[in-house]
Amino acid sequence: MKSISLNWTDFKTNLINRKGSIQFYTEDNHYRIFFLDGQIEFTTSIENEDPKSSHQIDFEDNYLSVANSKLSDSDNDARSIIRVAAADKGAAYKAHFFEFETCLLDSVHCESWLGMSDMDFSIKFFKMDGTELLTQNDIDTMCTKTVVTFKPMYDYELVSGNVHMISRPTEDLRLWVVGGAPELGDMGAKEFIRNLNLQYIGADEGLHTDGRASKFMAASTMGVPYNTNQLQIVIKSSSVGYKHKILMAFEYFRK
Numbered sequence: 001m002k003s004i005s006l007n008w009t010d011f012k013t014n015l016i017n018r019k020g021s022i023q024f025y026t027e028d029n030h031y032r033i034f035f036l037d038g039q040i041e042f043t044t045s046i047e048n049e050d051p052k053s054s055h056q057i058d059f060e061d062n063y064l065s066v067a068n069s070k071l072s073d074s075d076n077d078a079r080s081i082i083r084v085a086a087a088d089k090g091a092a093y094k095a096h097f098f099e100f101e102t103c104l105l106d107s108v109h110c111e112s113w114l115g116m117s118d119m120d121f122s123i124k125f126f127k128m129d130g131t132e133l134l135t136q137n138d139i140d141t142m143c144t145k146t147v148v149t150f151k152p153m154y155d156y157e158l159v160s161g162n163v164h165m166i167s168r169p170t171e172d173l174r175l176w177v178v179g180g181a182p183e184l185g186d187m188g189a190k191e192f193i194r195n196l197n198l199q200y201i202g203a204d205e206g207l208h209t210d211g212r213a214s215k216f217m218a219a220s221t222m223g224v225p226y227n228t229n230q231l232q233i234v235i236k237s238s239s240v241g242y243k244h245k246i247l248m249a250f251e252y253f254r255k
Helices: 008-017 054-062 136-142 182-187
Strands: 002-005 023-027 030-037 040-047 092-101 121-126 145-150 156-164 173-180 189-197 207-217 230-237 245-254
Touching: 008 030, 008 040, 008 054, 030 054, 040 054, 092 145, 156 173, 156 189, 173 182, 182 189, 189 207, 189 230, 207 245, 230 245
Parallel strands: 002 040
Antiparallel strands: 023 030, 030 040, 092 245, 121 145, 145 230, 156 207, 156 245, 173 189, 173 230
Protein backbone atom coordinates (compact mmCIF):
# COMPACT_ATOMS: atom_id res chain seq x y z
CA MET A 1 0.00 0.00 0.00
CA LYS A 2 1.24 3.48 -0.90
CA SER A 3 0.98 6.25 1.71
CA ILE A 4 0.65 9.93 0.74
CA SER A 5 1.09 12.63 3.38
CA LEU A 6 -0.72 15.93 2.75
CA ASN A 7 -1.44 19.19 4.52
CA TRP A 8 -4.94 19.55 5.98
CA THR A 9 -6.32 21.62 3.09
CA ASP A 10 -5.14 19.21 0.38
CA PHE A 11 -6.24 16.24 2.50
CA LYS A 12 -9.80 17.60 2.68
CA THR A 13 -9.87 18.16 -1.08
CA ASN A 14 -8.87 14.55 -1.77
CA LEU A 15 -11.27 13.27 0.90
CA ILE A 16 -14.21 15.01 -0.80
CA ASN A 17 -13.23 14.20 -4.39
CA ARG A 18 -12.56 10.54 -3.63
CA LYS A 19 -15.58 10.19 -1.30
CA GLY A 20 -13.39 8.79 1.44
CA SER A 21 -14.31 7.66 4.94
CA ILE A 22 -12.25 9.74 7.39
CA GLN A 23 -10.45 7.90 10.22
CA PHE A 24 -8.26 9.19 13.06
CA TYR A 25 -6.43 8.33 16.28
CA THR A 26 -4.56 10.48 18.83
CA GLU A 27 -0.83 10.18 19.42
CA ASP A 28 1.73 12.55 20.97
CA ASN A 29 -0.82 15.38 21.27
CA HIS A 30 -1.70 15.09 17.59
CA TYR A 31 -4.71 13.95 15.63
CA ARG A 32 -3.37 11.36 13.15
CA ILE A 33 -5.92 11.46 10.35
CA PHE A 34 -6.24 9.23 7.27
CA PHE A 35 -8.53 7.65 4.71
CA LEU A 36 -8.11 4.79 2.23
CA ASP A 37 -8.75 4.79 -1.50
CA GLY A 38 -8.02 1.31 -2.81
CA GLN A 39 -4.31 0.67 -2.25
CA ILE A 40 -3.55 4.33 -1.42
CA GLU A 41 -3.57 5.77 2.11
CA PHE A 42 -3.90 9.54 2.45
CA THR A 43 -2.66 10.95 5.77
CA THR A 44 -2.37 14.24 7.60
CA SER A 45 -1.66 15.39 11.13
CA ILE A 46 -3.08 18.22 13.27
CA GLU A 47 -1.76 19.32 16.66
CA ASN A 48 -4.22 18.88 19.53
CA GLU A 49 -3.29 21.98 21.49
CA ASP A 50 -4.62 24.96 23.43
CA PRO A 51 -5.18 27.52 22.08
CA LYS A 52 -6.60 25.67 19.10
CA SER A 53 -5.39 26.26 15.55
CA SER A 54 -7.89 26.95 12.74
CA HIS A 55 -7.20 23.45 11.36
CA GLN A 56 -7.95 21.84 14.73
CA ILE A 57 -11.19 23.81 15.04
CA ASP A 58 -12.19 22.81 11.50
CA PHE A 59 -11.51 19.13 12.16
CA GLU A 60 -13.25 19.03 15.53
CA ASP A 61 -16.29 21.02 14.39
CA ASN A 62 -16.86 19.45 10.97
CA TYR A 63 -15.23 15.99 10.83
CA LEU A 64 -14.68 14.52 14.30
CA SER A 65 -18.30 13.46 14.83
CA VAL A 66 -18.44 11.47 11.56
CA ALA A 67 -14.94 9.97 11.75
CA ASN A 68 -14.04 6.34 12.40
CA SER A 69 -17.06 4.71 10.78
CA LYS A 70 -16.60 1.04 9.87
CA LEU A 71 -14.55 0.57 6.72
CA SER A 72 -16.32 -2.69 5.84
CA ASP A 73 -19.47 -4.56 6.84
CA SER A 74 -19.20 -7.64 9.00
CA ASP A 75 -21.55 -10.18 10.54
CA ASN A 76 -21.95 -11.10 14.21
CA ASP A 77 -18.88 -13.34 13.98
CA ALA A 78 -16.75 -10.46 12.59
CA ARG A 79 -16.61 -12.04 9.14
CA SER A 80 -16.44 -9.53 6.28
CA ILE A 81 -19.57 -9.07 4.20
CA ILE A 82 -19.01 -8.30 0.53
CA ARG A 83 -21.82 -6.63 -1.42
CA VAL A 84 -21.97 -5.83 -5.11
CA ALA A 85 -22.79 -2.14 -5.62
CA ALA A 86 -25.35 -1.35 -8.32
CA ALA A 87 -25.92 2.29 -7.33
CA ASP A 88 -24.88 4.96 -4.84
CA LYS A 89 -25.18 4.06 -1.18
CA GLY A 90 -28.66 4.81 0.15
CA ALA A 91 -30.43 4.29 -3.18
CA ALA A 92 -33.51 2.06 -3.16
CA TYR A 93 -34.48 -0.46 -5.85
CA LYS A 94 -37.74 -0.07 -7.76
CA ALA A 95 -39.40 -2.24 -10.41
CA HIS A 96 -41.67 0.34 -12.06
CA PHE A 97 -44.42 -1.52 -13.95
CA PHE A 98 -46.90 0.18 -16.27
CA GLU A 99 -49.54 -0.99 -18.75
CA PHE A 100 -50.77 0.48 -22.01
CA GLU A 101 -52.49 -0.47 -25.26
CA THR A 102 -51.31 0.59 -28.69
CA CYS A 103 -53.64 2.90 -30.62
CA LEU A 104 -55.89 3.45 -27.61
CA LEU A 105 -56.30 6.92 -26.11
CA ASP A 106 -55.51 7.37 -22.39
CA SER A 107 -54.57 3.71 -22.01
CA VAL A 108 -51.46 4.09 -19.82
CA HIS A 109 -52.11 2.70 -16.35
CA CYS A 110 -49.70 3.02 -13.42
CA GLU A 111 -50.57 3.88 -9.84
CA SER A 112 -48.88 3.86 -6.45
CA TRP A 113 -49.78 1.48 -3.65
CA LEU A 114 -51.87 4.32 -2.22
CA GLY A 115 -53.96 4.45 -5.39
CA MET A 116 -52.47 7.65 -6.79
CA SER A 117 -52.11 7.84 -10.58
CA ASP A 118 -48.49 8.07 -11.74
CA MET A 119 -48.16 11.34 -13.65
CA ASP A 120 -44.65 10.48 -14.95
CA PHE A 121 -46.16 8.66 -17.95
CA SER A 122 -47.79 10.04 -21.09
CA ILE A 123 -48.96 8.44 -24.34
CA LYS A 124 -49.27 9.90 -27.86
CA PHE A 125 -50.26 8.59 -31.27
CA PHE A 126 -49.07 9.43 -34.79
CA LYS A 127 -49.90 8.69 -38.40
CA MET A 128 -47.25 7.47 -40.85
CA ASP A 129 -46.10 10.99 -41.84
CA GLY A 130 -45.51 11.97 -38.19
CA THR A 131 -48.69 13.97 -37.63
CA GLU A 132 -50.00 13.62 -34.08
CA LEU A 133 -53.52 12.20 -33.74
CA LEU A 134 -55.73 13.58 -30.97
CA THR A 135 -59.09 11.79 -31.28
CA GLN A 136 -59.87 8.09 -30.99
CA ASN A 137 -61.59 8.12 -34.37
CA ASP A 138 -58.45 9.44 -36.08
CA ILE A 139 -56.31 6.98 -34.10
CA ASP A 140 -58.50 4.07 -35.20
CA THR A 141 -58.25 5.01 -38.87
CA MET A 142 -54.74 6.47 -39.22
CA CYS A 143 -52.44 5.54 -36.31
CA THR A 144 -49.34 3.45 -37.01
CA LYS A 145 -47.11 4.67 -34.16
CA THR A 146 -47.70 4.71 -30.40
CA VAL A 147 -45.24 6.62 -28.16
CA VAL A 148 -45.14 6.22 -24.37
CA THR A 149 -42.86 8.58 -22.45
CA PHE A 150 -41.56 8.16 -18.89
CA LYS A 151 -40.42 11.57 -17.59
CA PRO A 152 -39.86 11.62 -13.81
CA MET A 153 -38.65 14.70 -11.94
CA TYR A 154 -35.86 12.83 -10.12
CA ASP A 155 -32.46 11.33 -10.92
CA TYR A 156 -32.23 7.54 -11.09
CA GLU A 157 -29.88 4.76 -12.14
CA LEU A 158 -31.41 2.52 -14.77
CA VAL A 159 -30.57 -1.19 -14.53
CA SER A 160 -32.86 -3.13 -16.86
CA GLY A 161 -36.29 -3.47 -18.43
CA ASN A 162 -39.03 -6.06 -19.00
CA VAL A 163 -41.77 -6.64 -21.57
CA HIS A 164 -44.78 -8.93 -21.04
CA MET A 165 -47.91 -9.56 -23.11
CA ILE A 166 -51.20 -11.41 -22.62
CA SER A 167 -51.03 -12.69 -26.19
CA ARG A 168 -48.66 -12.74 -29.12
CA PRO A 169 -49.31 -9.96 -31.69
CA THR A 170 -51.03 -11.16 -34.86
CA GLU A 171 -48.87 -8.91 -37.02
CA ASP A 172 -45.44 -7.25 -36.93
CA LEU A 173 -45.31 -4.89 -33.96
CA ARG A 174 -41.86 -3.35 -33.55
CA LEU A 175 -40.55 -1.61 -30.44
CA TRP A 176 -37.74 0.87 -29.75
CA VAL A 177 -36.62 2.44 -26.47
CA VAL A 178 -34.57 5.64 -26.36
CA GLY A 179 -33.28 7.52 -23.33
CA GLY A 180 -32.27 11.11 -22.66
CA ALA A 181 -33.97 14.14 -24.21
CA PRO A 182 -35.87 12.79 -27.26
CA GLU A 183 -36.98 16.31 -28.19
CA LEU A 184 -33.42 16.88 -29.47
CA GLY A 185 -33.39 13.81 -31.74
CA ASP A 186 -30.13 11.87 -32.13
CA MET A 187 -28.20 14.68 -30.43
CA GLY A 188 -30.14 14.33 -27.19
CA ALA A 189 -31.14 10.66 -26.96
CA LYS A 190 -29.49 7.26 -26.98
CA GLU A 191 -31.11 4.15 -28.44
CA PHE A 192 -31.41 1.45 -25.76
CA ILE A 193 -33.55 -1.07 -27.67
CA ARG A 194 -33.70 -1.26 -31.47
CA ASN A 195 -36.29 -2.92 -33.69
CA LEU A 196 -37.69 -5.52 -31.28
CA ASN A 197 -40.49 -7.34 -33.11
CA LEU A 198 -42.96 -8.34 -30.39
CA GLN A 199 -44.44 -10.99 -32.68
CA TYR A 200 -41.44 -13.16 -31.80
CA ILE A 201 -42.27 -13.12 -28.07
CA GLY A 202 -44.86 -15.60 -26.82
CA ALA A 203 -47.50 -14.80 -24.23
CA ASP A 204 -45.77 -16.92 -21.57
CA GLU A 205 -42.21 -15.90 -22.43
CA GLY A 206 -41.68 -12.22 -21.69
CA LEU A 207 -38.43 -10.40 -22.38
CA HIS A 208 -35.79 -9.09 -19.97
CA THR A 209 -33.09 -6.65 -21.10
CA ASP A 210 -30.11 -5.88 -18.87
CA GLY A 211 -27.39 -3.30 -19.47
CA ARG A 212 -25.01 -5.28 -17.18
CA ALA A 213 -24.37 -2.07 -15.21
CA SER A 214 -26.52 0.83 -14.08
CA LYS A 215 -26.90 3.94 -16.26
CA PHE A 216 -27.25 7.23 -14.38
CA MET A 217 -30.18 9.27 -15.71
CA ALA A 218 -30.02 12.90 -14.58
CA ALA A 219 -33.32 14.78 -14.50
CA SER A 220 -31.59 17.95 -15.66
CA THR A 221 -28.36 18.74 -17.47
CA MET A 222 -26.82 22.19 -17.71
CA GLY A 223 -27.59 23.83 -21.04
CA VAL A 224 -30.37 21.39 -22.01
CA PRO A 225 -33.92 22.83 -21.85
CA TYR A 226 -35.60 19.41 -21.53
CA ASN A 227 -35.56 16.57 -18.99
CA THR A 228 -32.52 14.42 -19.78
CA ASN A 229 -33.75 11.36 -17.87
CA GLN A 230 -36.64 10.47 -20.17
CA LEU A 231 -37.30 6.95 -21.43
CA GLN A 232 -39.44 6.79 -24.55
CA ILE A 233 -41.06 3.65 -25.95
CA VAL A 234 -41.85 3.83 -29.66
CA ILE A 235 -44.07 1.09 -31.14
CA LYS A 236 -44.88 0.85 -34.84
CA SER A 237 -47.60 -1.40 -36.25
CA SER A 238 -48.00 -2.86 -39.73
CA SER A 239 -51.62 -1.74 -40.07
CA VAL A 240 -53.47 1.37 -38.90
CA GLY A 241 -55.28 1.36 -35.58
CA TYR A 242 -53.82 -1.97 -34.44
CA LYS A 243 -54.47 -2.47 -30.71
CA HIS A 244 -52.35 -4.65 -28.46
CA LYS A 245 -51.96 -4.74 -24.66
CA ILE A 246 -48.43 -4.54 -23.24
CA LEU A 247 -47.00 -4.62 -19.71
CA MET A 248 -43.53 -3.16 -19.24
CA ALA A 249 -41.22 -2.43 -16.32
CA PHE A 250 -38.17 -0.25 -15.79
CA GLU A 251 -35.86 -1.45 -13.03
CA TYR A 252 -33.80 1.27 -11.39
CA PHE A 253 -32.32 2.66 -8.20
CA ARG A 254 -33.12 6.10 -6.79
CA LYS A 255 -32.67 7.97 -3.54
